[in-house]
Amino acid sequence: xxxxxxxxxxxxxxxxxxxxxxxxxxxxxxxxxxxxxxxxxxxxxxxxxxxxxxxxxxxxxxxxxxxxxxxxxxxxxxxxxxxxxxxxxxxxxxxxxxxxxxxxxxxxxxxxxxxxxxxxxxxxxxxxxxxxxxxxxxxxxxxxxxxxxxxxxxxxxxxxxxxxxxxxxxxxxxxxxxxxxxxxxxx
Amino acid sequence: xxxxxxxxxxxxxxxxxxxxxxxxxxxxxxxxxxxxxxxxxxxxxxxxxxxxxxxxxxxxxxxxxxxxxxxxxxxxxxxxxxxxxxxxxxxxxxxxxxxxxxxxxxxxxxxxxxxxxxxxxxxxxxxxxxxxxxxxxxxxxxxxxxxxxxxxxxxxxxxxxxxxxxxxxxxxxxxxxxxxxxxxxxxxxxxxxxxxxxxxxxxxxxxxxxxxxxxxxxxxxxxxxxxxxxxxxxxxxxxxxxxxxxxxxx
Numbered sequence: 001x002x003x004x005x006x007x008x009x010x011x012x013x014x015x016x017x018x019x020x021x022x023x024x025x026x027x028x029x030x031x032x033x034x035x036x037x038x039x040x041x042x043x044x045x046x047x048x049x050x051x052x053x054x055x056x057x058x059x060x061x062x063x064x065x066x067x068x069x070x071x072x073x074x075x076x077x078x079x080x081x082x083x084x085x086x087x088x089x090x091x092x093x094x095x096x097x098x099x100x101x102x103x104x105x106x107x108x109x110x111x112x113x114x115x116x117x118x119x120x121x122x123x124x125x126x127x128x129x130x131x132x133x134x135x136x137x138x139x140x141x142x143x144x145x146x147x148x149x150x151x152x153x154x155x156x157x158x159x160x161x162x163x164x165x166x167x168x169x170x171x172x173x174x175x176x177x178x179x180x181x182x183x184x185x186x187x
Numbered sequence: 188x189x190x191x192x193x194x195x196x197x198x199x200x201x202x203x204x205x206x207x208x209x210x211x212x213x214x215x216x217x218x219x220x221x222x223x224x225x226x227x228x229x230x231x232x233x234x235x236x237x238x239x240x241x242x243x244x245x246x247x248x249x250x251x252x253x254x255x256x257x258x259x260x261x262x263x264x265x266x267x268x269x270x271x272x273x274x275x276x277x278x279x280x281x282x283x284x285x286x287x288x289x290x291x292x293x294x295x296x297x298x299x300x301x302x303x304x305x306x307x308x309x310x311x312x313x314x315x316x317x318x319x320x321x322x323x324x325x326x327x328x329x330x331x332x333x334x335x336x337x338x339x340x341x342x343x344x345x346x347x348x349x350x351x352x353x354x355x356x357x358x359x360x361x362x363x364x365x366x367x368x369x370x371x372x373x374x375x376x377x378x379x380x381x382x383x384x385x386x387x388x389x390x391x392x393x394x395x396x397x398x399x400x401x402x403x404x405x406x407x408x409x410x411x412x413x414x415x416x417x418x419x420x421x422x423x424x425x426x427x428x429x430x431x432x433x434x435x436x437x
Contacts (some may be wrong), residue, residue, distance in 0.1 A: 030213075
């Protein structure tokens with residue numbers, strides 16, 4: 001039984017009235033979901049969107065069916081909350097244009113093995129800044145993949161595109177981020 | 188959170204480690220709020236039967252209040268019009284409904300209203316048990332209340348030739364007010380008015396009528412008794428021929 005299945009069981013227990021199951025579920029996804037939302041919306045709105053997301057989880061607990069992994073369901077809700085936020089605020093905050101040439105060049109390096117360099121705070125900050133500069137669609141796909149643990153197919157379903165498109169967005173996002181981090185990449 | 192994904196374009200773990208370092212989690216207040224919301228939602232939702240029940244109770248109460256208020260206001264109006272049966276009274280009731288504006292403009296439909304005005308001004312609290320100013324109904328267009336100045340209405344309805352008998356009739360009012368409503372309607376009806384409003388008034392049995400006539404005789408009100416007897420004979424000639432005895436009338 002994987003982590004996803006365990007989360008689904010926790011959600012079912014919570015739907016049956018077990019409050020401790022929710023605490024455990026919340027602890028499992030608290031930080032990852034917060035980071036996903038914080039990088040999808042502006043910082044001021046993060047708390048509101050985060051709470052809205054969990055409110056929807058709580059409100060729909062009786063409708064939850066473990067047909068997919070819990071994380072898929074959770075991040076789909078989070079993605080919808082972020083979209084609602086952008087729709088209400090009337091802007092998407094991030095750059096939509098991409099330097100295709102640079103991305104294409106970097107994409108060639110994306111398949112390389114990550115370097116085993118030690119992580120540093122500076123690189124983490126550079127990564128955060130690079131994420132903010134990504135086009136919204138690429139950032140969503142990247143965060144759903146890395147933070148949510150969604151597969152390409154699940155990302156495609158969540159964002160409403162074909163799997164090929166989702167995979168392409170992921171590769172472009174990784175290429176741009178590698179380029180921002182320099183030669184070392186994420187490792 | 189890592190799972191096998193054959194189509195994975197790149198490994199997640201290095202990115203997850205890097206992202207996990209750079210970002211913090213939600214504040215503790217947010218954690219507490221979400222956990223509290225989760226527990227609150229698990230609490231059994233109370234049976235909210237009291238909401239429609241309280242709405243229904245409020246509605247019933249409001250209907251009862253309105254009905255009780257209408258009952259207080261309508262009863263005297265119906266009685267007065269039934270008793271007098273005179274167009275002047277009807278006109279006066281319309282005039283009251285029209286309010287003071289119609290009074291002042293002189294557009295009242297009642298021709299008798301100016302005649303009744305002086306008497307209204309002379310009315311004193313002793314006559315009715317309360318002052319017009321206390322009730323506030325004279326110019327409010329709602330008509331007199333129960334036990335109101337019926338003699339005013341009578342005065343406004345009578346013709347000048349009947350003025351001599353109005354004093355006699357007026358003295359009967361307190362006694363009639365104590366009687367039941369049906370008796371008040373039938374018993375307070377003068378003969379002339381009874382003839383006019385006969386189709387609308389409830390018919391009196393000859394026995395009751397005759398008993399009232401004898402009562403009038405016993406009280407020494409012979410003129411009124413004779414009028415009533417005459418009316419009784421017209422209404423029930425057969426019954427009167429059999430039952431009215433001259434000895435009873437002295």
